[in-house]
Amino acid sequence: MWKITTSLAAGLVAAALAVPAAADTVEFMNWTYTEDSGKDLMQGIMDDYAGKSGDTVEPLGYAWSDINKNAFLRSRTNTLPDVMQVQARFLPTIANIQQIVDLNEVFGKDALEEMFTPGFLAMGQVDGKQVALPWIAGTIGMVANQKVLDAAGVDGIPGTVDEFRAALEQVRENVPNSVPYGMATKNNASILLDYLIWAWTFGADVIDADGKPDVNSAEGVAALEFMVGLMNDRLAAPEIDRPDARRLFGQEATAFYFDAPSAKNFAADFSGQGMDYAVNIIPMETPTMEADGTPAAIQWGHVLVMFNDDNASSDSAASKFLMNTMSDDVLVDYALIKGALPPTFTALESEQVASDAYMAAWAEAAVAPRPNPIAPLANGGAISDIIGEEVQAALLGQKTAQEAADAMQERLEAELD
Template sequence: MKLIRETLTAGLLAAAVAVPAQADTVEFMNWTFTEDSGRDRIQALMDNYAASSDHEVEAIGYAWSDINKNAFLRARTNTLPDVMQVQGRFLPTIANIDQILDLNEVFGKDALEAQFPPGFLAMGQVDGKQVALPWIAGTIGMVANKQVLEAAGVDGIPETVEEFRAALEKVRDTVPNSVPYGMATKNNNSILLDYLIWAWTFGADVIGPDGKPDVNSEAGVAAIDFMVGLMNDRLSAPEIDRPDARRLFGQEATAFYFDAPSAKKFAADFSGQGDAYIPNVMPMETPTLAADGTPAAIQWGHVLVMFGDDNASGDSAAAGFVQNILSDEVLIDFAVGGGALPPTTSALASDTVKSDAYLTAWAEAAVAPRPNPIAPLSNGGAISDMIGEEVQAALLGQKSPQEAADDLQARLEEALE
């Protein structure tokens, strides 16, 4: 019996050794797969890697607004994916997950510096570690819909805030059932971006160079008052999030809104006309108070992170997938097709990028983009909620602009101590 048991044990161990490693299936957690305009594009990336390797890729999709929360939930249950898409401004938050990998150790610091320009590579750096690689890049800026402006009789792109408001009034009065400006009025993370850009436009720093808030200054109150005025005069609308603005824009019910360069892809999809609609999507400088002012914009991009000791080697299936989707053959079409810049040195130098009129116009409109000052903070998520809550309270008429600014100032001072 002893011999039989030993023989069985040896056989089971041999069988266990022969079982293929589960790492051959790469789990890719992202939000683009959950969007109608992105599902086929992500599926194509996964299929390309499967066809060029012995590995499969499984998409784990969460809505953009839920993906960070689910990353932390998965960290607690030890079910993190191999690779994850992260909005660049949220990387400092995701970098707090213990299982995140330093990609300098996975791919080699010298190799990454040769692959990416320094500015783009810095998108993935937190506390001296390369915890992510840039995937697509650009800015958060304003776009205008050529068809809507022509229908409203608006001549040219407004350059000042006064001209912008006048254009919105024409759209309201001539385009039935329109939301002239698709301002984010729900979802705190979305409200934050519109608020930051208008606060900068009116001269408030939000968080100054000294690390202290500057939201109830004269300029800060003026910014909120401007946003409230747009709501009160039906130039914007309640319950609008970025996805809603994209849909309205493509359906020619919105003339202006803030988005990343991928705005052209959303417009193409929601218009039902595909790429033929892209010439109607016009990147523009954010209107300024004075004609010679500096237009505000926010630095933007998506990055890729990796989790888990099994992926800490450059020859892992997950590492192969990351390098595959960052190759020129895959990255250029993916980024440019979505209206974004591909952040590798070789892709940026390609004829495809240099000859793209839309990306050229976007780059010209992004005069002086500024980093999101909230994202790098350890309590950035809570501060985003504070800003969104107080701004929304003003937009809904629950507080005056001054009251909302004063309350926000007090909350930020306490949070930033």
């Protein structure tokens, strides 16, 4: 059980429910509002706060792939929103926006430490400042579709890389028109995640402890050769991005892929069966080289940031909206509907979380998630592009795995110098 003290944290949430002297408008920039599966959820969160406070919440919706770019454009024109949803791995980039608010100064460091678990609270920290609060959390890990495995005659969830490849071959042979593994083969940001997990699985560091690239080591080349072999043997396919894998998975044309816990929601939507389909979605440990290996996974989550000095007070409408989203009656339902863990102590102890079999299975599979080593770097976008371009060149047969790894190493050394 999580050990908590609640006096300061309860005060923060209670303040969010106080009706301000005069109505205000909170601009909330997020990508979930633009998604079919998320719009009603976001509207409900905004309406909940509006009903309690008398304020208005105005959604500013941008597609996930465009939201960071638009944040920087808005910073140049002094039109930043009050509150913004950010993918946790991109927070070091967004933290470069000058108008971002240190939330320790708004709510108090002690109060936030009472409210959030340490690991989740750390998701919002950059250079010693609490520039974001965790909203939903989990990992990037592997999921399996039990119905596809049953159709292919696969008995059990594969635990090793060899067992994984054998399962993929069974899917290829027994499920017509399938893409057995929905490996990301386009979009550099998506390719990076699959590559990182397989590189770690094979024992490569990608970026070592000294900040040096290590992609053309024997382990790094072996990981890339494994990925190329999957493509060559029709166990993966070209032109697959994460959204494509989600669709194929829900339509029972893919057996495995990497995603966040929200994989459940995408499968429910694409299956056409809603949450009745969730019983077929199996969170699993990433296959390992040996049966007793440590499965690789990437830390994942969404965080919320605030901008502009006029919001840097716990009495501002933006601060109260932010705290209201973290209250148990709002946060727990939202996190579980999104297939994720809520990051506050009290929400994690709620009956709803304790009784959610899917999230319990996900937490059990997330043995030792590692932070994305690329995201915190100032030139992380360029590094992601280098890795994605060279991995794709190998997957498409334009270079051998060794040639691609050598070119990646050389380009990364120059970029990281």
